[in-house]
Amino acid sequence: MSVVAVEDLTMRYRGHTALDGVSLALEPDTIHGMLGRNGAGKTTLMRILTGQEFETSGRVEVFGQPPRENPAVLNRVCFIRESQKYPTNFKVREALAAAAIACRNWDRAYADRLVKDFELPRDRPIKKLSRGQLSAVGIVIGLAARAPLTLFDEPYLGLDAVARQIFYDRLLEDFSERPRTIVLSTHLIDEVADLVEHVVLIDHGEVLMDQDADELRGRAVSVSGPAEAVAAYADGVPVLHRSELGGRARVALAERPGRPAEGVSVDSLSLQELIVLTTNQGDPK
Amino acid sequence: MTETIKALRIQLLKPGVTVAVPWYSIGIAILIVTALFAVVGGGSPPYTGRTTGALCAFYASGIGVQPWLMNQLFPFSMALSVTRRAFVRATALLILGEAVLAGLGLALLNRIEIATHGWFVHTRVLNLPHVHQDDFFTQALVYGVPTMALTTATAFVGAAFRVFGGFGLWVLGVGMAFVSAVVVAILMLTHSMGHVGHFFATQPMLADFALYPLALVALFGAGWLVLMLRARV
Numbered sequence: 001m002s003v004v005a006v007e008d009l010t011m012r013y014r015g016h017t018a019l020d021g022v023s024l025a026l027e028p029d030t031i032h033g034m035l036g037r038n039g040a041g042k043t044t045l046m047r048i049l050t051g052q053e054f055e056t057s058g059r060v061e062v063f064g065q066p067p068r069e070n071p072a073v074l075n076r077v078c079f080i081r082e083s084q085k086y087p088t089n090f091k092v093r094e095a096l097a098a099a100a101i102a103c104r105n106w107d108r109a110y111a112d113r114l115v116k117d118f119e120l121p122r123d124r125p126i127k128k129l130s131r132g133q134l135s136a137v138g139i140v141i142g143l144a145a146r147a148p149l150t151l152f153d154e155p156y157l158g159l160d161a162v163a164r165q166i167f168y169d170r171l172l173e174d175f176s177e178r179p180r181t182i183v184l185s186t187h188l189i190d191e192v193a194d195l196v197e198h199v200v201l202i203d204h205g206e207v208l209m210d211q212d213a214d215e216l217r218g219r220a221v222s223v224s225g226p227a228e229a230v231a232a233y234a235d236g237v238p239v240l241h242r243s244e245l246g247g248r249a250r251v252a253l254a255e256r257p258g259r260p261a262e263g264v265s266v267d268s269l270s271l272q273e274l275i276v277l278t279t280n281q282g283d284p285k
Numbered sequence: 286m287t288e289t290i291k292a293l294r295i296q297l298l299k300p301g302v303t304v305a306v307p308w309y310s311i312g313i314a315i316l317i318v319t320a321l322f323a324v325v326g327g328g329s330p331p332y333t334g335r336t337t338g339a340l341c342a343f344y345a346s347g348i349g350v351q352p353w354l355m356n357q358l359f360p361f362s363m364a365l366s367v368t369r370r371a372f373v374r375a376t377a378l379l380i381l382g383e384a385v386l387a388g389l390g391l392a393l394l395n396r397i398e399i400a401t402h403g404w405f406v407h408t409r410v411l412n413l414p415h416v417h418q419d420d421f422f423t424q425a426l427v428y429g430v431p432t433m434a435l436t437t438a439t440a441f442v443g444a445a446f447r448v449f450g451g452f453g454l455w456v457l458g459v460g461m462a463f464v465s466a467v468v469v470a471i472l473m474l475t476h477s478m479g480h481v482g483h484f485f486a487t488q489p490m491l492a493d494f495a496l497y498p499l500a501l502v503a504l505f506g507a508g509w510l511v512l513m514l515r516a517r518v
Contacts, residue, residue, distance in 0.1 A: 052363055052518040071288050074366035084364055087357040089302060095361075098295045102365035147366075 001064060003028045003149055003181045004049060009058035011044055011205075018044040020205040022058070026198070029179035031171075033196030033213065034153075035189060035275050041205040042185045043081065046151045050079040062149065075104060078147035080138040082154035088127035092120055095137055096144075103145035110174075111144035117166050131158030139167050143174060151183040164188070168195055189272040193217075199271070203279050213271070220274045224250040225264035233257060233264050240277035252277050292367045292375035296358060303350055304383060307432075308390070310346035314339035315394075315410055322406035335408040343391070344432065347383075348439045351376075355443030355513070363518045373513050377506075380436045388429020392421055395428075416494060427494040434498035434505070441505040444512035 004026035011019040019041045026032050034042050047053035048060055051067040051074055060066060067073045086095050096115070100106045115122060118136035121129075129137070135156050142150050156164050172195060175182065186192055199216055201209035209216070220240070223230055227249035238254040252269055260266050269277070296303055318339050354376060362372050395411040403409055418424040446454045472478045485493060 047518070050363075050366070051368070054517070069368045069370055071366075071368055071371065074368060077366050079364055079366070081364065085357060085360040087299070087353070087361055089299065090361075094298050098298055098361065099365055101291055101294045101298075102362070102367060141365075145365075 001028075002026055003063060004183075005059075005061045005064075006045075006049075007059040009045070009048065009060060010056050011041075011048060011053070012056045013044075017205050019048075019055075022202070022205070022207050024200055024207055024210050026181060026183065026200075028148075028181050030197045031175060031182045031184060031195055032198045032200060033189075033192055034183050034185040034200050034202065036185075036202040036208075037279060038187075040202045042202050043153050044205075045202065046079060046081075046153055046183065046185065050074065050077050050151065052079070076148040077151070078103060078142055078145040078149075079151040080142040080153065080155050082135075082157050084134075084138050086126045086134070086137065088125070090126050091123050092126065092129070092137055093122040095126060096122075096140065099141045099145060103141075103147060105146035105148075107144050107146055110146075111140055114140040114143060114170065117170065118163060132156075132160060132163060135159050136163060143170060146174075146178060146180070149181045149183070151185075153185045154187065155184075156186075156188075164191065168192070171195070189275055190270060193271040199275075201275055201278060208278055209275075216274060217268065217271060219255055220253065220269040220277075221256045222250065222252050222267045222269050222273070223260065223264060224248065225260075229261050229264045233260050240274075241280070254278075288368060288371035289374040289378065292362060292371040293378055295362055295365070295367070296354060296375055296379055302353065303379065304386070306350065307343045307347040307387065311340070311343040311391075311394070311410075314342040315404060318408050318410055319404045319406055322408045335403060335406070336413060337408060337410055339410045340391075340413065343387070344435055347432075347436065351380075351436055351440035352443035352446060354379075355440065355447045355516075359447065359513075359516065360518045369514050369516065373510060376440065376513075380433060380440065383436060384429045384433035387432035388425035388427075391428035392425040395424055396421070416490070418490070423491060426491065430495040430498045430502070434501040437502045437505040437509065441509040441512070444509045444516065447516050448512045 002025035004024070006025070007023050009019055009022040010017070022041070022045065034046070036042050044053060048055050049062055049067060051069060054068065060068075062073045063076060065073050067077070090098070092115070096111055100108060100111075118133075118140065120133060120136055120140065124133075126134070126137070135158050139152075139155050139159075142152055142155065156167055159167070168191070171182065184192060184196060193213075196213050199209060199211055199213050200207060223233060225233075225248065227244055227247050230249040230251055234251050234253055234257065237257045239251050240254055241252040243250050252273065256266065318337050322335060359372055363369070391411060398404060398410060398412050403412075416424075416427050418427055442454065445457050449457065469478075472481060
């Protein structure tokens with residue numbers, strides 16, 4: 001059974017359609033990448049999944065039940081947002097104590113280890129933390145909560161590359177020991193490309209892509225060579241992007257057509273390139 | 286119930302903010318007043334001449350607590366998957382607990398003030414003439430219910446800010462001020478102001494300090510509940 005099942009979900013807010021007929025399912029024990037541009041609707045979707053926002057229409061089920069005001073569902077969910085608000089006069093240790101009270105799978109020893117890894121000052125008030133430290137507090141809570149469904153929405157704003165790598169390492173390490181459903185929304189697609197197992201691409205409130213990451217990685221290609229040969233090779237395949245200079249052409253294809261002709265080179269597109277091109281293009285299917 | 290207790294425990298993680306502030310304030314107020322009258326001296330002045338308004342410090346200092354709860358602790362609690370209903374129930378328990386504590390605590394301080402002849406300097410901080418009750422528990426009601434009314438009103442304001450933002454709160458404030466002004470104008474034009482004053486003056490003290498504040502609790506509490514159950518994070 002899917003952990004998350006969404007059907008024809010629409011959310012309108014003050015005349016703006018944040019989500020428009022979204023349908024998707026998130027399988028258990030998987031790291032899902034929720035990707036898309038700013039304002040695409042990712043955060044809104046995650047807020048609805050965690051009962052923080054109210055949908056206009058459609059069906060939303062998390063662990064087989066509607067999440068809104070449902071402790072049976074919400075007790076198994078942890079949602080860490082980019083702009084997560086903490087009580088400013090709380091110290092780091094008080095924020096962690098609150099999480100320990102609320103999260104039934106809270107692992108204190110693991111939280112202590114993460115606090116050390118991220119070099120968080122336990123007794124410093126939240127309002128005196130740097131942006132990166134604030135993100136680290138969210139990451140510690142999100143990981144140590146060990147919620148069966150954990151959603152991270154741009155969790156590492158302000159974190160340096162080293163701290164981000166610590167996050168990826170800990171996430172993967174903990175996930176392999178205790179598999180659970182993780183939804184990771186990020187703009188740093190290249191950094192998470194090897195981490196995510198399933199990709200949901202949202203743009204303008206619609207799902208453009210909902211696929212296995214491995215499939216995606218092998219599927220889309222960049223083809224370059226003499227313009228005529230490239231055109232012949234790409235014939236009948238959805239083109240995501242095309243550029244020409246002189247007699248040479250370079251196209252990005254949503255699928256690998258087959259064996260290329262001589263002089264035509266074919267390279268796999270990175271997940272980031274695929275996402276960027278698909279977002280610019282619209283649905284490749 | 287477990288969810289409510291969970292939410293309440295989170296609210297009480299900072300007891301210095303949620304519960305203790307009014308007690309610091311009244312403690313400091315008593316110290317200042319006592320020191321002031323000890324320095325002023327002057328033999329044995331009439332007891333009524335040393336009546337102070339220091340009790341206001343108790344009520345005024347707690348007005349920031351609920352807006353803090355609604356606007357800082359509520360979003361954080363929801364991130365930790367506390368439901369709105371659990372948060373609301375926990376806050377209602379907190380408000381009730383604070384009111385009971387305020388009633389009994391202030392009534393006890395009142396008794397101490399009487400026993401020490403006005404903190405040894407013949408001053409009146411708590412045993413004010415218009416709120417005095419002979420019975421301890423009635424005295425506790427007279428102190429406690431207005432605390433509950435004030436806390437509920439500030440919770441409503443905090444929730445209004447949470448739901449409507451700064452501009453919405455401003456509109457609400459202006460709207461309430463306008464309605465109040467209209468009511469006062471009608472009372473003035475119909476020469477009824479005196480009747481209203483007379484009505485409250487002739488009511489039993491318990492009605493003025495417990496019954497009518499309880500009506501405010503019901504009014505603001507209902508508004509607060511409606512807003513919180515619709516609050517987005």
